Amino acid sequence: MRRLPPLAAVRVFEAAARHLNFTVAAAELGMTQAAVSYQVKLLEERLGVALFRRDGRGIQLTPAGERAAPQVARGFDALDAAFARLRSENESSMTVSTTQTFANTWLAWRLGGFQMGNPGMAVRLIATDDITDFARDEVDVAIRAGRGPWPGLERHLLFQVDFTPMCSPEFLARHGGSITAEEIVRLPMISPNDPWWPHWLREAGVELDENEIRPGVRLDVQAHEGHAAMAGQGVAMLTPFLWRNDIAQGRLVRLSDQLSTRGYGYWLVYPEERRSVAKIRRFREWLLNEIEEERHDPLRAAP
Missing domain, CATH: 3.40.190.290 (D-Maltodextrin-Binding Protein; domain 2)
Structure with a gap:
């Protein structure tokens, strides 16, 4: 049995990690910035590790976030390709x-x-x-x-x-x-x-x-x-x-x-x-x- 965190929170993490900007990620996902911050916090609490750090210039990935981000992005790319192939075979x-x-x-x-x-x-x-x-x-x-x-x-x-x-x-x-x-x-x-x-x-x-x-x-x-x-x-x-x-x-x-x-x-x-x-x-x-x-x-x- 897979022990996956909430996929909604994972989706928010992928967008925020890609843009390094909660506001831009929120606009892409059709959410508020507050909702993005909440989902990131929820994911960090579930994993027990910080994924982002805040500094004067905005947000940056922590070492844990840097390790996770490319793997999560590849996972979403694979999901997108799988469903695109199903759609195209219609x-x-x-x-x-x-x-x-x-x-x-x-x-x-x-x-x-x-x-x-x-x-x-x-x-x-x-x-x-x-x-x-x-x-x-x-x-x-x-x-x-x-x-x-x-x-x-x-x-x-x-x-x-x-x-x-x-x-x-x-x-x-x-x-x-x-x-x-x-x-x-x-x-x-x-x-x-x-x-x-x-x-x-x-x-x-x-x-x-x-x-x-x-x-x-x-x-x-x-x-x-x-x-x-x-x-x-x-x-x-x-x-x-x-x-x-x-x-x-x-x-x-x-x-x-x-x-x-x-x-x-x-x-x-x-x-x-x-x-x-x-x-x-x-x-x-x-x-x-x-x-x-x-x-x-x-x-x-x-x-």
């Missing part, structure tokens, strides 16, 4: 995290097809450029851009990230119907300090100082850059796979057949130990099939 919901660009240009247009194939499941899409922490975030799978590998994660390459300049048909017409690589640098460039620009231009035979600050609208993600290009605001460096529907429907035009890459790709990732979870397996098969079908059918449009 077949009634599926949470997918991906970049804002991939969500807005590709996945959001198609994710409903997966949900329709799994009508009993609630599918949630999180569009963020923050890297998913599977030990902390309640996310089943993530689709991220990078080179990999990522320790502890199963990964599947979806497509290589390449890039080439694009603009709207109207913008192209205003500039004579064709724009060479040499002419691009004299036109409005969207996110002109994106490192993709000098890389592509160099391969096209045009040298550009990567440190030069050039005028132009600067946007934070490719999804915004593509929409700015469609609005006629300039030339954007874009990944054709993500904009194939807009190219096919005449909202964007490529200015060159040249494609450049820096070795990045889009990957489906999830924890290795969860590769056999049924809903993850179904999503993986659905996503890889969607990507493969579109790769072999350039005119295939999103639903």
Whole structure:
């Protein structure tokens, strides 16, 4: 039989030890500072040892508190991971995290097809450029851009990230119907300090100082850059796979057949130990099939 002190008091101790501040711990736990002090005192009396000492600067851990704090924190991390895994294995919901660009240009247009194939499941899409922490975030799978590998994660390459300049048909017409690589640098460039620009231009035979600050609208993600290009605001460096529907429907035009890459790709990732979870397996098969079908059918449009 385990001889555990009151878990409510242990939870307060973990938060107070992490912040070394009763007021901050109280705010995190939704308690008053007096309640935090009471729970700490209760735990110290139960254990028969002081865990904190008060000084002019606030509170500090005693040697006993310093020994206990990391072990208690690991215990709460293990509990959190155990319950997170149970929540994530719930077949009634599926949470997918991906970049804002991939969500807005590709996945959001198609994710409903997966949900329709799994009508009993609630599918949630999180569009963020923050890297998913599977030990902390309640996310089943993530689709991220990078080179990999990522320790502890199963990964599947979806497509290589390449890039080439694009603009709207109207913008192209205003500039004579064709724009060479040499002419691009004299036109409005969207996110002109994106490192993709000098890389592509160099391969096209045009040298550009990567440190030069050039005028132009600067946007934070490719999804915004593509929409700015469609609005006629300039030339954007874009990944054709993500904009194939807009190219096919005449909202964007490529200015060159040249494609450049820096070795990045889009990957489906999830924890290795969860590769056999049924809903993850179904999503993986659905996503890889969607990507493969579109790769072999350039005119295939999103639903």
